[in-house]
Amino acid sequence: MEIKKEQVSTVNQKNIEAHEGSFDFLANRLGKEGIDVESLIQKLANFQVAIPSWALGAGGTRFGRFSFYGEPSSLEQKLDDVGILHSLTQTAGAISLHIPWDIPTDYRAIKERAVSLGLKFDAVNSNTFQDQKKAPESYRFGSLANSNESIRQQAIDHNIEVLEIGKKLGSKSLTVWLADGSSFPGQTNFQRAFTNTMESLKEIYKDLPEDWKMFIEYKPYEPNFYSTVIQDWGTSHLLANECGDKAYTLVDLGHHLPNTNIEQIVATLMMRGKLGGFHFNDSKYGDDDLTVGSIKPYALFLIFNELVYGMENNSQNPYPAWMIDASHNIKDPLEDLMQSLEAIQEAYAKALLINQSELKDAQEAHDVTLCQEILQNAYRTDVRPLLQRARLKTGGAIDPIKTYRSLAVRKNLIKERGKHSFATGL
Numbered sequence: 001m002e003i004k005k006e007q008v009s010t011v012n013q014k015n016i017e018a019h020e021g022s023f024d025f026l027a028n029r030l031g032k033e034g035i036d037v038e039s040l041i042q043k044l045a046n047f048q049v050a051i052p053s054w055a056l057g058a059g060g061t062r063f064g065r066f067s068f069y070g071e072p073s074s075l076e077q078k079l080d081d082v083g084i085l086h087s088l089t090q091t092a093g094a095i096s097l098h099i100p101w102d103i104p105t106d107y108r109a110i111k112e113r114a115v116s117l118g119l120k121f122d123a124v125n126s127n128t129f130q131d132q133k134k135a136p137e138s139y140r141f142g143s144l145a146n147s148n149e150s151i152r153q154q155a156i157d158h159n160i161e162v163l164e165i166g167k168k169l170g171s172k173s174l175t176v177w178l179a180d181g182s183s184f185p186g187q188t189n190f191q192r193a194f195t196n197t198m199e200s201l202k203e204i205y206k207d208l209p210e211d212w213k214m215f216i217e218y219k220p221y222e223p224n225f226y227s228t229v230i231q232d233w234g235t236s237h238l239l240a241n242e243c244g245d246k247a248y249t250l251v252d253l254g255h256h257l258p259n260t261n262i263e264q265i266v267a268t269l270m271m272r273g274k275l276g277g278f279h280f281n282d283s284k285y286g287d288d289d290l291t292v293g294s295i296k297p298y299a300l301f302l303i304f305n306e307l308v309y310g311m312e313n314n315s316q317n318p319y320p321a322w323m324i325d326a327s328h329n330i331k332d333p334l335e336d337l338m339q340s341l342e343a344i345q346e347a348y349a350k351a352l353l354i355n356q357s358e359l360k361d362a363q364e365a366h367d368v369t370l371c372q373e374i375l376q377n378a379y380r381t382d383v384r385p386l387l388q389r390a391r392l393k394t395g396g397a398i399d400p401i402k403t404y405r406s407l408a409v410r411k412n413l414i415k416e417r418g419k420h421s422f423a424t425g426l
């Protein structure tokens with residue numbers, strides 16, 4: 001199913017009056033505060049977030065999985081789903097594939113389909129956290145960190161194969177997340193596991209094309225519960241430095257222990273030019289993979305404050321790769337992703353409202369109260385009319401979820417694909 005521009009604009013007509021009223025009110029206020037509303041809207045319109053192929057079906061937990069009807073069961077259908085998201089939000093202009101779940105059979109056809117839907121191929125993701133059918137070696141006790149050389153080699157070869165697939169699709173980055181670690185004290189030698197991981201990553205890095213980046217993701221626990229080899233941003237940063245200029249740290253919001261100051265990590269990495277990518281999700285306890293902004297929207301805003309600051313002041317840091325990394329158990333995955341995109345854009349827009357020079361003056365005057373006022377004035381502004389205007393400008397929906405529902409998209413997908421279609425993945 002494809003959504004046509006005319007369908008979106010027909011629904012928009014019903015909501016245009018309300019939008020214009022709220023937009024004019026806000027634009028007037030922001031204009032008086034000296035904010036260039038047009039350039040802010042352009043920044044929002046330019047901001048694109050990659051959708052991972054694995055978020056399009058219903059996710060599961062270790063207790064089971066409840067299928068969501070009309071799921072995409074092929075790579076083509078996954079592209080179509082991201083196309084639906086993009087046509088409504090104009091913010092989801094890229095897809096991130098997971099290998100081996102999404103190996104194309106016909107590269108040319110897949111590329112043509114992506115172009116016709118206005119989508120690019122973002123980072124490709126390798127998978128050495130589960131065993132593949134017919135693979136001679138098992139990753140039960142680790143992959144790139146494994147003490148067994150032939151297991152490490154199998155994992156290195158897999159990553160190189162992922163690079164080859166990505167090259168054929170026009171992707172420009174590889175994300176490596178490892179489940180490697182230990183569940184019991186004494187199970188592994190920390191130093192040898194780190195060294196093995198470093199040497200393995202260097203082997204993969206040798207095959208990285210000149211114009212590619214390698215993102216090294218970290219996570220403190222799960223599926224291993226005593227230690228993980230790449231447990232935190234510092235370890236990832238060490239490894240990225242060892243590999244070279246094209247290797248970066250990737251921050252996943254859910255991969256931190258409770259109350260970690262993630263915005264400070266972002267600031268440090270950008271200052272060092274080493275923040276490569278960002279995975280959005282939200283959590284209450286651990287790596288909960290909940291909808292972005294559903295639990296801690298203020299923390300997300302504070303992170304965006306540092307991202308905006310870094311994008312404006314740290315030319316040594318490349319433009320980060322943005323991706324949603326979430327898994328939805330009980331909501332329609334497409335609705336959930338639209339909520340995530342909205343929350344990301346909202347946090348970004350609010351961060352753009354912060355008057356950085358006023359904040360700097362207040363910081364230097366040690367006026368703590370004013371510093372907080374400046375941040376919270378921006379945070380408390382309802383920026384949704386700006387997001388709506390950015391979408392209108394690019395042919396998206398004023399209200400993506402309402403439009404999705406009024407076009408009965410899920411019903412049409414079920415009709416097309418059947419009730420029990422199943423998305424490949426975990």
Ligand SMILES: [Mn+2]
Pocket residue numbers: 177217252279325
């Ligand atoms: Mn992630």
